[in-house]
Amino acid sequence: MKRFARLYARLDATRSTRAKVAAMADWFAKAPPADAAWAVYLLAGRRLKRTVAPSAYARWAAASVGVPEWLLSTSHATVGDTAETVALMIDTARPTPTDADGVADRPLAAWITEHLRPLAKADDEQKRAALSGWWAALPADQLFLLGKVLTGALRVGVSRKLVVRALARCAEARDAPVDEAVILHRLTGDWSPSAAFFESLLAPPEDGTRPPSQPYPYFLATPVDDAGPEGLGPRAEWQAEWKWDGIRGQLIRRGGEAWLWSRGEELVTPRFPAVVEAAAGLPDGTVLDGELLAWRDGAPLPFAELQRRLNRKRVGKTLLAEVPVAFMAYDVMERGGEDIRARPLEERRAALDAIVESLGHPRLMASPILDGDTWQALAEARESARDRRVEGLMLKRRGSPYRAGRPRGDWWKWKLDPLTVDAVLIYAQPGSGRRATLLTDYTFGVWRGDTLVPFAKAYSGLSDAEITELDRWLRSHTREKFGPVRAVDPEQVFEIAFEGIRRSTRHKSGVAVRFPRMVRWRRDKPAAEADTLAAVEALIEG
Numbered sequence: 001m002k003r004f005a006r007l008y009a010r011l012d013a014t015r016s017t018r019a020k021v022a023a024m025a026d027w028f029a030k031a032p033p034a035d036a037a038w039a040v041y042l043l044a045g046r047r048l049k050r051t052v053a054p055s056a057y058a059r060w061a062a063a064s065v066g067v068p069e070w071l072l073s074t075s076h077a078t079v080g081d082t083a084e085t086v087a088l089m090i091d092t093a094r095p096t097p098t099d100a101d102g103v104a105d106r107p108l109a110a111w112i113t114e115h116l117r118p119l120a121k122a123d124d125e126q127k128r129a130a131l132s133g134w135w136a137a138l139p140a141d142q143l144f145l146l147g148k149v150l151t152g153a154l155r156v157g158v159s160r161k162l163v164v165r166a167l168a169r170c171a172e173a174r175d176a177p178v179d180e181a182v183i184l185h186r187l188t189g190d191w192s193p194s195a196a197f198f199e200s201l202l203a204p205p206e207d208g209t210r211p212p213s214q215p216y217p218y219f220l221a222t223p224v225d226d227a228g229p230e231g232l233g234p235r236a237e238w239q240a241e242w243k244w245d246g247i248r249g250q251l252i253r254r255g256g257e258a259w260l261w262s263r264g265e266e267l268v269t270p271r272f273p274a275v276v277e278a279a280a281g282l283p284d285g286t287v288l289d290g291e292l293l294a295w296r297d298g299a300p301l302p303f304a305e306l307q308r309r310l311n312r313k314r315v316g317k318t319l320l321a322e323v324p325v326a327f328m329a330y331d332v333m334e335r336g337g338e339d340i341r342a343r344p345l346e347e348r349r350a351a352l353d354a355i356v357e358s359l360g361h362p363r364l365m366a367s368p369i370l371d372g373d374t375w376q377a378l379a380e381a382r383e384s385a386r387d388r389r390v391e392g393l394m395l396k397r398r399g400s401p402y403r404a405g406r407p408r409g410d411w412w413k414w415k416l417d418p419l420t421v422d423a424v425l426i427y428a429q430p431g432s433g434r435r436a437t438l439l440t441d442y443t444f445g446v447w448r449g450d451t452l453v454p455f456a457k458a459y460s461g462l463s464d465a466e467i468t469e470l471d472r473w474l475r476s477h478t479r480e481k482f483g484p485v486r487a488v489d490p491e492q493v494f495e496i497a498f499e500g501i502r503r504s505t506r507h508k509s510g511v512a513v514r515f516p517r518m519v520r521w522r523r524d525k526p527a528a529e530a531d532t533l534a535a536v537e538a539l540i541e542g
Helices: 002-012 017-030 033-043 054-064 069-079 082-093 108-119 124-137 140-150 160-173 180-186 195-201 273-279 303-310 317-322 345-359 375-382 464-476 533-541
Strands: 238-244 247-254 257-262 286-296 325-335 364-366 390-397 411-415 419-430 439-448 451-458 478-482 485-488 493-498 500-503 511-514 517-521
Touching (some): 017 160, 033 108, 033 195, 238 411, 247 273, 247 325, 286 345, 419 533, 439 464, 439 493, 451 493, 451 533
Parallel strands (some): 325 364
Antiparallel strands (some): 286 325, 419 439
């Protein structure tokens, strides 16, 4: 725990990718394998089951050192992070840490398996007792890390890609190099941290074993820029398909069983029985890449319908009937037990067509390849995408292999231009982490008669300079405060872009949007000329 806290501090103190990779590689090389496995688990973005709600964690800590709740709330608003607030509060209020039991020196693996995981099953009284002992014993850096892990908020600006790069460097230092793609594959899917697993990550490829349910890393597309796809070269070199608006997934058939994984590496097999039933007819040793879609009468349903299925662990008969689902396959990663990702797209596509045709199941289809001999013809097809409930087009180089991650050049997504609305900023509140001292989280309204109705919240799209300028303006134009939230003078207009819109009974405006973000500060536009709710509702009808 002590050594991992030092690593976390090193990672948190730098924005340099090279420095982060070097720090992790050095740590992995020196750490016991069991500790290294848990560090990979946490740094690669996986989380322990949350042991304590952040609000309860902060309240209990404040009570343990006699800090009133109003002071806790004020401190949190200034610091912006629960774990850091608690660490600073306890370290300031207590005497020198007294670690009679030596918990600060226990290895990371022991901390997690012997202390943190069992604590998740304890009642509140037992949790508070254990936490009180740790708060008295641990130094500030470990208090901070403890809070991050317990509340499920451990983020340190490290992606899985950087963890993989560090592991590859660690293997190279052992004079037994392992390709990054191999390590990434081994980290994909379901696995448990252990000393044996860490060693298997760094083992030569021929020694690595693969569970039958293990998926492959995904190939992610790069957005086509505003200039369009003409710069990609001759149209004939590219395969065009619809960009489906669903959930990316892998359908695996191995050893007489089927598994369905989401792109987030969540095993969702039980939620989509019709797709699993279709997969039963696939040849053994088949892995398909595709999209889970809510599908009825030969066409996709709105994404919001699919979400009704995603948000439940068990799907009842009524919902199964109301929201039927299909798997739209667009690539083959494995055929007959052989990894064919290195084969050209044309060969993989021919294999996909043969597999789907021989199966003949209505819930498993091959994504159609679009006609159109010119880029202009494809541009015209793209204009119909919204009517078809798809997001745009996918462009794939015909001779390309199936890669991992987001390498530029072979797969491109040519999405529809987003929908936009000019809205008035009406509420603001501080961000979190490094933005805890700035007002960066905004609520925007549109006009319903003479009243501004809250329409969307957005947090991204402004430059640092614009955020700083807007923060100063908001502080001097605050009308009321509701805790951390400020009602501000309704004068600033912003162009808000979003990917989709639907009716919603949960929102005051009666509508909900997907992925809202700010694209322009409309300094040229008075608030009275911002859009109306009627104009927003017309987008739904359109």
